Amino acid sequence: AQKVTQAQTEISVVEKEDVTLDCVYETRDTTYYLFWYKQPPSGELVFLIRRNSFDEQNEISGRYSWNFQKSTSSFNFTITASQVVDSAVYFCALSEASYGGSQGNLIFGKGTKLSVKP
C-alpha cells in the first residue's frame, strides 16, 4: 500500500535560516510521481513541484530545492534563507503513474507546519 510520512509536525525557524522538510514514502510501484504542495494561511493549495520516479536529479527553483533519493525513499524539500512569507503548511504527496485501479489518486502526508519568525 502507498504511504507518505512527514514526521515533522511543526517547525519553527528564524528568518534567513535554512530549513529542510522531510518526506518519506512507501510504494510497491516502480513508476510513480512525488509532489509538494504549499498551503498558506489563506487556505488554498499551491502546487510546488512534481517528480517522476525515473528522474532522481535534484531540482532548484530560486530559494527552493528538492532532494529525491530512491535508495532511502525520500523526497525532501529545503528552503534556503527562509522568509516570513514561507510560513505555511507543506504537504508531500505520492501517486502511482498507472491508470488502472486507483487511477493515480494522490496520497498525501499529514503535512508540516512551518513558522518563520522575523
Place this chain on the structure above:
Amino acid sequence: NAGVTQTPKFQVLKTGQSMTLQCAQDMNHEYMSWYRQDPGMGLRLIHYSVGAGITDQGEVPNGYNVSRSTTEDFPLRLLSAAPSQTSVYFCASKRGAELFFGSGTQLSVL
C-alpha cells in the same frame, strides 16, 4: 479561465441536515476528486471520478455520495450531516499526474 470552482466557501449545518457541495471545472479534465482536510490528518480522498458516469470510493467515503453526469461538474452530497463531517473540503481535477485544486469549502456541522 476559472479552473476549479467550489461553492459555497463556508457553510454551517445542523446535525441531520443535507446539503450539496458544488464543484465545477472548465479545463475538460476527465478525472475529478473530493478530499477532506482535518487538522493533523492531511488530505484524505473521499470519492473520485474518471469520467462522466463513473465514480469510485476513496479512503473515507462513508456519509458522502457523488455523481458525475457531466465532465464539468462533480457535486458532493451529505445526506445526513454529522459533527464528524466538520472539515475543509477540496475538489480537484487532474490532467496527467497534476492535480488542480479548488479554493475549498469550510463546513461546520453543529
